[in-house]
Amino acid sequence: MPVNPFARRVANRGWSPRTRRHFLTGLAFISLWIVGFFAFTLYPMVASLYYSFTEYHIRQPSEWIGLLNYTELFQDPLFWKSLYNTAYMVVFGVPLSLLISFICALLLNIKTPGQSIYRVIYFLPAIVPVVASTLLWLWILNPNSGLLNTLLAEVGIRGPNWTKDPFWSKPSLILLGLWGVGNTIIIYLAGLQDIPTTLIEAAQLDGANWWQRLWAVTIPLVSPITLFNLIIGVIATFQYFAQAYVLSAGISPVGSGLGAPLNSTLFYSVYLYQQGFVYLKMGYASAQAWILFLVIMVCTIFLLRSSEHWTYYEGG
Amino acid sequence: MTRVKRWRMVFVIGVILLFLVAACTPPAPPSSGEAVNEAGAGESTEPQVLRVWITWGDNPAQLQELFDRYTAATGIRVEVNSPVEDDKVIAGLSGNEPPDVLVLGGPDSVGTWAREGLVTPLDDYLATGDVDVEDIFDAPLSQCLYQGNYFCLPWGTDTYALFWNKDLFEEAGLDPDRPPQTLEELAEYAQKLTKVDENGNITQVGFIPDFSWSHLDLYTAMMGGYWYSDDGTKITFTSDPVVNALKWEQQFYCDYNAEEVLRFSSAFGGYASPDNGFYAGKIAMQVEGEWQPGPNFIQKYKPELFYGVAPLPPPADHPERANTNLVSGTVALIPAGVKDKDAAWKLLAWMQSPEILADEMVANFNLPSSGKAAQDPRFHENEKFEVFLNLMSDPNARAPILTPINAEVGTELGQIEEQVLHTCADPLPLLQAAQDKLQPELDKALSE
Numbered sequence: 001m002p003v004n005p006f007a008r009r010v011a012n013r014g015w016s017p018r019t020r021r022h023f024l025t026g027l028a029f030i031s032l033w034i035v036g037f038f039a040f041t042l043y044p045m046v047a048s049l050y051y052s053f054t055e056y057h058i059r060q061p062s063e064w065i066g067l068l069n070y071t072e073l074f075q076d077p078l079f080w081k082s083l084y085n086t087a088y089m090v091v092f093g094v095p096l097s098l099l100i101s102f103i104c105a106l107l108l109n110i111k112t113p114g115q116s117i118y119r120v121i122y123f124l125p126a127i128v129p130v131v132a133s134t135l136l137w138l139w140i141l142n143p144n145s146g147l148l149n150t151l152l153a154e155v156g157i158r159g160p161n162w163t164k165d166p167f168w169s170k171p172s173l174i175l176l177g178l179w180g181v182g183n184t185i186i187i188y189l190a191g192l193q194d195i196p197t198t199l200i201e202a203a204q205l206d207g208a209n210w211w212q213r214l215w216a217v218t219i220p221l222v223s224p225i226t227l228f229n230l231i232i233g234v235i236a237t238f239q240y241f242a243q244a245y246v247l248s249a250g251i252s253p254v255g256s257g258l259g260a261p262l263n264s265t266l267f268y269s270v271y272l273y274q275q276g277f278v279y280l281k282m283g284y285a286s287a288q289a290w291i292l293f294l295v296i297m298v299c300t301i302f303l304l305r306s307s308e309h310w311t312y313y314e315g316g
Numbered sequence: 317m318t319r320v321k322r323w324r325m326v327f328v329i330g331v332i333l334l335f336l337v338a339a340c341t342p343p344a345p346p347s348s349g350e351a352v353n354e355a356g357a358g359e360s361t362e363p364q365v366l367r368v369w370i371t372w373g374d375n376p377a378q379l380q381e382l383f384d385r386y387t388a389a390t391g392i393r394v395e396v397n398s399p400v401e402d403d404k405v406i407a408g409l410s411g412n413e414p415p416d417v418l419v420l421g422g423p424d425s426v427g428t429w430a431r432e433g434l435v436t437p438l439d440d441y442l443a444t445g446d447v448d449v450e451d452i453f454d455a456p457l458s459q460c461l462y463q464g465n466y467f468c469l470p471w472g473t474d475t476y477a478l479f480w481n482k483d484l485f486e487e488a489g490l491d492p493d494r495p496p497q498t499l500e501e502l503a504e505y506a507q508k509l510t511k512v513d514e515n516g517n518i519t520q521v522g523f524i525p526d527f528s529w530s531h532l533d534l535y536t537a538m539m540g541g542y543w544y545s546d547d548g549t550k551i552t553f554t555s556d557p558v559v560n561a562l563k564w565e566q567q568f569y570c571d572y573n574a575e576e577v578l579r580f581s582s583a584f585g586g587y588a589s590p591d592n593g594f595y596a597g598k599i600a601m602q603v604e605g606e607w608q609p610g611p612n613f614i615q616k617y618k619p620e621l622f623y624g625v626a627p628l629p630p631p632a633d634h635p636e637r638a639n640t641n642l643v644s645g646t647v648a649l650i651p652a653g654v655k656d657k658d659a660a661w662k663l664l665a666w667m668q669s670p671e672i673l674a675d676e677m678v679a680n681f682n683l684p685s686s687g688k689a690a691q692d693p694r695f696h697e698n699e700k701f702e703v704f705l706n707l708m709s710d711p712n713a714r715a716p717i718l719t720p721i722n723a724e725v726g727t728e729l730g731q732i733e734e735q736v737l738h739t740c741a742d743p744l745p746l747l748q749a750a751q752d753k754l755q756p757e758l759d760k761a762l763s764e
Contacts, residue, residue, distance in 0.1 A: 057432045058410040059652070144583035161575070164582040257730040261738065277406050278723050280428055 052286035062283065069287035079288070081263055082271040083295075085170065089240055089267070090299075093174040094233040098226060101181045105188035106214075119189070126182030134246040137176040138163060163247060166264035173243055173265065184229050191225035192218070220312040227307045231300055238296050241269040268292055364656075365393045366663050369415035371405060372646070373398035375679075382676055386666055394663065409434045414651035416660035417667070423459045423468060423647045423715075424722045430467045431720035431761055436650040436657060437465045446665035448686075453708055455643040456685040459715035463548075467649060467718075469668055472682030474605045474645035475707050476534055478502075478629070482622045484509055484520070484600040495624060498632040499538065502601070503567055509600035510572060518572065518580040523601045525565035525737070527581055527593065531603050532733050533716060534642045535561035538630060543729065548717045549762060551725070551755045553747040562736045562743040570740040578738055590617045603628060606704035610681025625700040627707055639710040645682065683708050720761035725754060 015023065027034075052069055056062035073079045108119050125133065140147045141162035149159030162172040195218060203213045244267050248260040258274050259266030272292070276285030373379055376398045383394035397415070400408075408414045409429065420426070429435045438460075442449055447469065449457070456470035482492035488508045496502035506522030513519050525531065536542055541557030544550065552558065569577050584598065585591020593599040595618035608614055614621055630637035648667055650660045666672060670688035677684040678694045683704055690705055707713060719725070728750045736743045 058406070059433050142583055143579045146583075161579045161582060164578050165575075257727060257734070259731075260734060262734060263731065274727070277403050278727075279721075280406075280432055 048286040048289055051283050052290050054283045055281075056283040056286070057280050058282055065283070069284050070291075072284070073287055073291065078263065078266065078271060082259075082266045082268045085264065085266055086238060086240060086268040088170055089174065090234055090237045092170075093177055094230065094237055096174060097178055097181050097184065097233060098229055100178050101184035101188055101229070102222075102226075104181070104185045105192055106218075108185065108189055109192045122185055123182035125180045128180070130242040131246050133180060134176060134243045137172075137179070138247070141172055141175075164261050166262040169247070169261055169264045173240075173247065176243060184233070187229060188222065188225055191222040195221045221314065223307075223311040224313060227303070227311050231303055234299055234303065235296055238292060238299075239269050240267045241273065244270050245273075364659065365395060366417070366659060367395045367397065367415040368417045368419065368663070369400040369405065369408065370396065370398035370419040371400050371402065372419075372421045378679055382672070382679075385672070386663060389666075390662075392659070392663075409651050409653070412653055414653045416650065416654050416656070417648055417664050418651055419471060419646055419648045420468075421646055422644050423470075423718060424726060426460065426467050426647065426649065427462050427718035427720050427722050430462045430465075430718075431764065434652050435467045436652050436654065437467055438469065438650070438661075439465050441661045441665075442466060446661070447668045448688075451670070451687045452668075452685050453643075453687065453690075453713075455708060455713035455715045456645065456683075457715075459644065459718065460647055462718040468647040469649075469664065470643075470685040471646040471648045471667065471673070472677050472680060473643050473685045473708055474607070474682060475641045475643045475704050475713065476529070476531060476603050476605050477625050477627050477641070477703055477707060478601060479594060479604050479608065480601045480624050480626075481594065481597060481599075482624055484597060488600075492622075493624070495626040496601075496629050498629050499564060500632050502629060503564075506568060506601065507571075512572075512576075516573070516576065518576050520597070521572075521577065521580055521599050523568055524577065524581050524599060525568050525603075526733060527584075527599065527602060528587060529603070529605065530730065530733065532561060532565070532729060534603065534628065534640075535565060537642050537714060538628060538637060538640050539564070540634065540637065542714075542717060543725065544717045544719060546717070548719045549758070551751050551758060553729075553751040553754075554744065558747060559743055562733065562747075565733070566736055566740065566743075569737045574738055574740055588613065588617065592617065594623075595621060606683050606701060607681045609698055609700040612681060625703045627703065637712065639707055640712040640714075641707040641710065643683075643708055643713055643715050645685075719758060721754065721758050724757065728754060 051062055053064060053066055054062035055065050055069075104122055108115070108122060112118075128136075141149075143149055143159065143161040143164070146159075146162075148162070152159040160168045162168050199217050199221070200213055203217050208216065244265045245258070248265050248270075249258050258270055258278075268288070269292075272285050272288045275281045275288060368383060370379060376396065379398050380396045383396050386392065386394050405418065405420075409418075426435060430437075441447075452470065453473070456473040457466075459470060460466050460468040478495060480495050485492040485505075488505075490505060490508060496505045502523060509520065509522030510518065511520040525535065533542075536557045539557035539560040541552065541555055543553055543555075543558050545552055580598070581593065584593035585596065590596065594602050594604070595614065609625065614623070627639050627641065630640060648664055650657060650664060654660045668686065670684075670686045670692075673684045673686050674689040674692040674694070676682075677689065678692070681701070684690050684692070684695070687709075690709075695705060696702060716722070732743065732746045732750060735741045735746060
């Protein structure tokens with residue numbers, strides 16, 4: 001008779017010995033993942049929740065301070081500034097990148113000679129490491145000798161001082177992000193190819209022009225893809241870090257400080273990093289992380305709820 | 317199910333549970349160094365390996381070669397890891413397997429870490445006489461002093477002086493062999509050396525105070541003070557030296573056109589490249605470090621550059637402040653979690669020995685922190701380097717003061733400097749607000 005309480009519970013579910021054996025074998029196979037999940041995800045998460053209520057500086061024992069980290073955060077102007085900067089990227093950057101990806105996917109879906117070459121070209125930037133592409137863009141955005149301002153000068157426009165002007169620094173980063181939307185394009189492309197040609201043809205027979213077919217058939221049918229890309233994009237943008245870090249702290253010896261110019265690129269994760277890993281205020285940083293978690297969760301739930309009104313599922 | 321199969325299943329589940337328990341158990345608390353020392357040091361039969369992490373270094377092979385000489389002398393293998401990223405350093409310091417010796421680009425974090433107990437105080441070790449403390453220059457040594465104890469030792473030291481482009485001086489009708497003698501004259505020269513084209517675009521600039529290293533600390537020292545009280549317990553942001561330093565810096569932006577200066581300077585090429593603003597002749601004067609005249613910088617990227625090096629001049633009404641300079645630079649420390657601290661100390665003491673120091677600093681064109689090492693003839697072959705050697709040993713040389721909130725203070729002052737220079741804001745209200753914010757933090761950190 002089984003002595004192991006876990007095995008007994010399995011037995012109580014009325015599983016056949018064979019099912020039970022398969023279940024346990026499966027468990028054994030994913031045990032490494034389970035260990036990893038507990039050690040590197042669940043335990044750190046629970047620990048950070050605990051530390052967010054403490055003053056904790058890594059090596060000394062943490063001290064319980066209740067909600068103080070949270071109340072301090074809400075009074076911290078830089079917390080709000082970093083939240084604003086991040087929200088800016090989410091509100092302007094994400095929809096823009098979805099729009100651009102969708103348009104690119106539509107173009108790449110057109111049957112034309114060299115189609116696969118175009119697809120490769122549009123996807124390539126997505127595999128360039130973030131640090132490399134950011135450095136490349138710093139060169140493109142150079143106010144005097146950069147490619148972008150040189151082109152603008154050709155048409156008589158004096159381009160801005162992209163990365164050093166607090167007004168333009170976030171648009172610069174959005175621009176940089178648009179360059180690497182290859183992944184989103186691929187997902188859209190897959191969605192576009194999933195649209196039954198019969199629907200398009202039917203619309204064509206009914207006399208719908210290109211625009212009407214796009215508006216009435218294509219866009220509704222890829223709306224679940226849009227929802228997916230939107231949620232992934234929002235979550236990723238809330239955690240925006242690497243590009244801003246390279247831009248402001250730089251990897252050159254003359255970095256100008258996190259968040260430069262004038263805290264306009266102090267994004268939420270950058271500020272969190274600064275509090276945790278530069279000032280060693282781990283408790284404060286943990287509180288920041290949990291607020292970010294809640295913000296992302298609320299946004300995701302909101303998007304999912306609202307999506308009921310604008311997504312269309314063919315089957316359901 | 318047969319009995320054998322059942323036991324096999326129990327065994328598998330047991331292993332899984334064991335993994336889970338092992339994964340979720342918090343690491344054992346760090347044991348006190350002394351106890352481990354007595355138990356573990358020297359006795360082991362395994363060949364000993366010491367690990368050195370260095371947060372800078374574009375030539376890891378050269379560093380490894382240097383430490384291989386320790387292996388040759390003692391049989392103890394030294395693994396050098398360079399450059400190590402900052403977040404890895406934090407993880408290393410807080411974990412139970414830190415490097416035996418950690419070399420940092422500057423001492424800024426040492427105060428913060430000392431407060432958290434992440435660093436070994438070195439006073440007892442210094443008392444052994446393994447390192448000749450008297451031989452270390454005062455200013456570099458003082459940057460390791462935190463609350464009356466030494467938490468690190470200076471390795472390569474940096475200090476800063478004024479570089480000027482003699483060709484551009486000649487073009488502007490200035491004597492190429494006479495650098496500005498006062499801070500006021502520097503501003504006048506800068507005006508003469510700045511060129512603006514008919515569209516209002518700057519095409520050459522005389523001096524940009526926060527380019528390329530930020531030097532607010534140096535200018536503040538030149539104005540006769542610092543942003544902490546001498547004992548490091550009070551923040552003195554609103555004192556005259558800080559305010560005057562910022563106002564002096566501000567003129568180089570706001571007397572011209574801050575936006576244009578910024579646009580001009582952000583177009584400069586890479587720091588270590590022929591397009592560096594100074595190498596390219598776009599900026600006539602700049603404050604830079606002792607490594608510039610060396611083989612890795614000007615000699616490499618612009619050997620034909622015709623330039624001079626002199627101490628940053630004092631204000632006209634304070635000639636006694638001549639040769640005021642601020643030293644900073646690499647420091648070496650022993651993390652608190654190191655198990656065999658004696659072995660780590662022996663390695664650190666070896667690193668500090670004059671001949672090793674001299675060889676390493678010659679290779680990188682940094683100033684040696686030891687007086688004996690500085691006598692090495694190789695340091696005296698380059699007259700421009702000599703300017704820095706003299707500055708470092710000058711009585712007016714000083715080091716930043718270490719406090720537990722240096723990082724916060726650095727960030728805050730960096731932001732204020734940016735705002736004052738780039739938007740022409742009035743420094744005083746910003747400094748006052750920052751002081752009001754940071755003084756309670758300093759009080760709290762010091763009281764812990």
